Amino acid sequence: FYAGQTLRQLIGPNEIPAVTIEDHPRFGWRGMLLDVSRHFFTTDEVKRMIDLNARQKLNVFHWHLTDDGGWRMESKAFPELTKRGAWRDYPPKGKWDYSNIVFPEKRSGDEYGGFYTQNEIKDVVAYAKRRHVTVVPEIEMPGHSQSALQAYPQYGHENLPEGQKSYSFCGGKEETFRFLEKIVDETMALFPSKFIHIGGDEVDKTQWRRCPRCQDRIRAEGLKDVDELQSYFVRRMDKYIASKGRRLIGWDEILEGGLAPGATVMSWRGIQGGIAAAKEGKDVVMSPTSHLYLDYSYDTIPTSLVYAYDPIPKELTAEEGKRILGAQGNVWTEWIPTLADAERMAYPRAAALAEAVWTPLVRKSWPDFTRRLDGVLDTLDRLGVAYRVDAPGLERTAFLSTDSVSLAVPSARRGWTLRMTDDGTPVTATSRMVDRLNLAPGTVGRFAFVRNRDGVVSPEARVEVRRGGPIPNPGTLKPGLNVYALKGDFRKVPTVEDKDPVGTATTIDLSRKPVAEKFALRFTGYVYIPEEGDYAFTIRSDDGAILKISDLPVVDHDGEHGTTAKTGRVYLRRGLYPIDLGYFDAGGASTLSLSVTPPNGPETPLPADWLFHQ
Ligand SMILES: [Zn+2]
The missing domain is CATH 2.60.40 (Immunoglobulin-like)
Known part of the structure; x- marks a missing residue:
């Protein structure tokens, strides 16, 4: 099958090159996740994604079938799951709102949603199998379960505040486990996959603390706290799934309170969970937000970053490294309402992921990949796939x-x-x-x-x-830039008046929590450019920042975002230029640094002896 895919990839417009290829994959788990809960995708759309992935030799399709946004798998034992839980009044298509998910009391027909019948699921699984793709189903528990608990509230908690619904299954009630075991039985009958994914992430444990049934369980089982209740929950499911000859896999929160003996960990909150599990001798699939969350923007996770990803962390010994089964790209669909949107987020990053999990490290080469990517994009064009194209790259901006x-x-x-x-x-x-x-x-x-x-x-x-150039020397200059500060809640770089500086700065490198949670800063003065030529300036910031030289916006990295880099290039003659750097932080981490790549030099922090103020 894979030789066939390679041959497909080699077919040029007029010829097929004569080559001999001996090849095998580096990892057995080469996965892609599609979330069909927050937004629903039809079986044809799901098949199309599977087919695209299979052409890249990705061999696991992680089907995120249930979540707060909707329950998508038909259950014969519990038909209300799709009758009620597959359709929501709010949020509508194209929108997402965690704090306000509303399911109808009675169906009107105007709701957003959908689900797969068991026959449709069997059809998708068979379609995937013909493409050597294993479909791993995910049934979320104990959290991310609003859609299920909408249909069957009796498996939720007791003693909740007036009007509050259960967000998670109750770990205290025996009937919850019997319910979930039946669902898992149905799931295993539909999916031959060795692995059954039970989610396990982001459980809001405040309800567990309130619920007398959960507290009873904690006491009866001699558990220390709600973390151990989570662990108890996963251990029970692990034991059940293992008794049927299958294996449990879950997100890295299943480590909290102790990992179940047979569990495999999918590491998403960075790679630490994966490292910890591998050191315990547990199997791991890497899927960190930093590199493989393909619903994140291309500014945050460019294709090159996905390509560069190595699933085996350097913290692991060679022996521990064998526990890394592979890696997976995740397309979460809170903000991805259509197939075209999903395709644009997945491709070409999924092609980069395919090499990161297939090709031996020593054979990986980004320039070579970008050359070959043209062939991949030709195929995507032929198939009418809405892949993403980067902005034109320019020598100077x-x-x-x-x-x-x-x-x-x-x-x-x-x-x-x-x-x-x-x-x-x-x-x-x-x-x-x-x-x-x-x-x-x-x-x-x-x-x-x-x-x-x-x-x-x-x-x-x-x-x-x-129009411009270096300015005449404005007179006596002192080292460093003036710094001005403003408290407030901003969404983009605001105007900060340049009076009453709070200090001077010779380096621009902020990685601490300064004056307030939400604030803006402005740095002004002069930058001395030592030689004529092309200069690249790079801002790394959380949130936005704008660099102006002589009023010219050289780097515009404005807006709310996590720590990301943006570079602008400008041709400058030798001499002194006014410089103005604006920055704001809208809460959370606050980082800001400014570096320069001179005409012949490597990138360095903007040198202190280039900066002056009056
Ligand atoms: Zn409970």
């Missing part, structure tokens, strides 16, 4: 110049054209086609690739040309 500037631009791949505007409007499918840029001082050029077959527009690149 900003110019301070007294003359018009001209620069070469990257050529579009087959089937796409490069288009631009210079009047401030967004690029559309009918914008002007270009292959070289000429921009006068005072203009902003916006560029994007446009796909010929359907007019899809890639993310934009932006080039600004501002």
Whole structure:
């Protein structure tokens, strides 16, 4: 089968190269998850994802069938699960709201949702099997269970605050376990997979603390706390699943309160859970948010980051490393309402993941992958897949110049054209086609690739040309930049008045919690550029930051986001330039650093002896 996929990949427009290939995968678990609970995908859509993944030799399809947003697997024993739990009044398609999920008391027909009949499930499993893909079902417990508890509230907790529903199954009631065991029986009858995923993540344990039945269980079993109740819950399911000749797998929270003997851990909150489980001699599948959450934006997890991922952490010995079964990319669909959206998040990152789990480390090469990626994208084009294309890469994104500037631009791949505007409007499918840029001082050029077959527009690149150069020396200068601060709740970089500085800074490297939880900072002064040439400035920040040199936005990394990097490139002559760096933090971690890559140098923090203020 895999030789067949390789042959498919080798077929060029006019020829098939004559080659001999001897090949085998590095890992046995090469997975992709699709969440069909938050948004529902039809069996045809699910099959299409499985087929795309199989072409990349990904061999596990983790089907996230149940969650708070809806129950998607037909149960003959408990038909209310799909009659009630598969349809919600709120949130509607295209929206997600954890704090407010509403299921109808009585169906009106206007609800959002859907489910798979048992026959449809068997059909999908058989379809996947023909493509050498194992479908691993996930039935979430004890948390993420609002849809199930909507239909069967008797398996939830007691003594909840007035009007509050159970978010999780009650670990105190025997009937909860009998219910879940029956569901697991039905699941095992539909899915031949050795592994049965029981979720186990993000349990809100406050309800367990209140519930007298849960507290009874804690006392009767001599458990220490609710963490041990979680562990008790998972151990019971582990024992049950093992008694049927299958294996339990769950998210890394199943480590809390002690890991069940037969359990396999899927490490998502970073890699620490995976490391801990592997050191205990337990099997592990890596799926960390940092690299493999494919619902995160491409700015946060670019394709190159997925490609670079090594599932075996360096903390493990060679022996412990054998416990890593492989890795998996996850497409959670809170904000992914349609198949096209899911495809765009998955591809081309899933192709990068496929190599990260197949290719030996020594054979991995990002430049080689990007060359071969064109072939993958040709196939995706032929199949009509809505994959993501990066913004055009530009040598420079900003110019301070007294003359018009001209620069070469990257050529579009087959089937796409490069288009631009210079009047401030967004690029559309009918914008002007270009292959070289000429921009006068005072203009902003916006560029994007446009796909010929359907007019899809890639993310934009932006080039600004501002008339200017180094300024005359403004007189006596002191080292460092002035720093101004403002408390407040901001969503983007605000205007911070440049009076009453709170201090001066010679380095820009913030990684602590400063004055307040929510605040903005501004750094102003002059930067001395020691030699003429191309400079790249990189902001790493949480949340947004904007760097201006001579009022020219060189790096615009504005908006609310986690710690991510953004680089802008500008050609500068030798001399002194006004510099202005704005930053805000809307809560959570606060990080900010600014580095520079000079014309011939490696990237370094912006040197202290380049910075001055009056
Ligand atoms: Zn309870």
